Amino acid sequence: MASNPAPRWQRLEHDERRRQILVVARRLFSERSYAAVSTSDIAREAGVARGLLHHYFGTKRELYLEVVRALVLMPSNPVPLQSGVGGLEVVISESVDRWLEMLGRNRGTWLAAVGAQGLGRDVEIEAILDDAREQAVNRLIAAVEPYGAAGASDELRAVVRAYSGLAEAASLEWLHRDRLTRGQVHTLLVKSFLNLIRDVLPAVEGVDARSARTRTA
Amino acid sequence: MASNPAPRWQRLEHDERRRQILVVARRLFSERSYAAVSTSDIAREAGVARGLLHHYFGTKRELYLEVVRALVLMPSNPVPLQSGVGGLEVVISESVDRWLEMLGRNRGTWLAAVGAQGLGRDVEIEAILDDAREQAVNRLIAAVEPYGAAGASDELRAVVRAYSGLAEAASLEWLHRDRLTRGQVHTLLVKSFLNLIRDVLPAVEGVDARSARTRTA
DNA sequence: AGCAAAATTGGCAGAGTGCCAATAGGGCAC
DNA sequence: GTGCCCTATTGGCACTCTGCCAATTTTGCT
Secondary structure (H helix, E strand, O other), rough: OOOOOOOOOOOOOHHHHHHHHHHHHHHHHHHOOOOOOOHHHHHHHOOOOOHHHHHOOOOOOHHHHHHHHHHHHOOOOOOOOOOOOOOOHHHHHHHHHHHHHHHHOHHHHHHHOOOOOOOOOOOOHHHHHHHHHHHHHHHHHHHHOOOOOOOHHHHHHHHHHHHHHHHHHHHHHHHHHOOOHHHHHHHHHHHHHHHHHHHHHHHHHOOOOOHHHOOOO | OOOOOOOOOOOHHHHHHHHHHHHHHHHHHOOEEEEEOHHHHHHHHHHHOOOHHHHHHOOOOEEEEEEEHOOOOOOOOOOOOOOOOOHHHHHHHHHHHHHHHHHHHHHHHHHHHOOOOOOOOOOOHHHOOOOOOHHHHHHHHHOOOOOOOOHHHHHHHHHHHHHHHHHHHHHHHHHHHOOOHHHHHHHHHHHHHHHHHHHHHHHHHHHOOHHOOOOOO
């Protein structure tokens, strides 16, 4: 009396199914570009019907944005940190070290998150990435603040942001192009940061309005 | 007696039509993302049939790659330069100035070229952007070489590449976020470069293999 | 066991892409 | 000036992908 007709599919709880789809989508979107991944691909690999994706995320694009948001939760920029004990140099050194540690563990994910893609300014994507970087900058500034008297001026934020760019590029030289060792990246990041804060920042703040002209050397 | 039935469309020379389509495609791909631009959009704005796009470029993606190639011909990284007269500092200062000048003129295009996009490593796009940046690094190294004894070591290339990242981020602070003036970016770039070459690079080269371990501080 | 809520499926409609055969400019030979 | 031929250009067909929704199935609860 075939009591159980052997269910053809399993019914999962809302959040669980959602998470499962997100995992697959994250993998595929990390491997290939947005256009090169179809919702059918995601559905097939997740073992569900394509319509279910739309039930949970509405649209392919929204699913994509969800993936991006999850991905940039990982610090895409240098060195957050907590309580500073010791001099600025020590604090920075430890922060950089912790950050490189994280990078080494999540190499693939991080590379996918910072991998520059095509052109065409996608304002939403840009906003998400920008927010993530800005938060990283905030954390770093908060950590440094006790050491430098200056509050979070525009110049400080900009310099730290520039440092983020340097840190990303340098990390790529380690993880992707293999031209630097981890130790070298560490040295590069620590010394650069100290130089930027102690030497470059004061100079930048010292540039007065007359030098802010748009033309000429 | 209606001699000329008034041609319904004009027949252009191969290269000319091709260029015309590229101009439109470049504009649209710079404004919106790849997925948000349809071949119909491009064809309509170019005033041609959609099929013609495929005749010239084969595929939407190939057309896109063509646009990207053209776009990154513009130096996406700092400061090429020619013959150095004067000290390193003067050469760098002038180079940075010339570069900022170019940025100011081509603000929109440059922003489109470096604008961070989505995830999903698109290896072809990545290769194109990477080549462009690498060439910029080469030019910069060639300009600096007379001043530093060291040849183009891996460390030097990596440090200059890191500098490129810093320069891009700093320029965005000027052009996009408006937190720095042009003069401030100039100062930031010149001083940072000198610091990197004179102070940081030697330290990075001095990191011996024992420090190159993957773990630990 | 039966019911109801909700998770899941399957298929339909519209849009976008790739392709190719047919058409029509326009330069050139005569 | 006229006609011919080359090829730039068009228009439409087939296929894939996305968004949507009604129908179906599962499962917890009474």
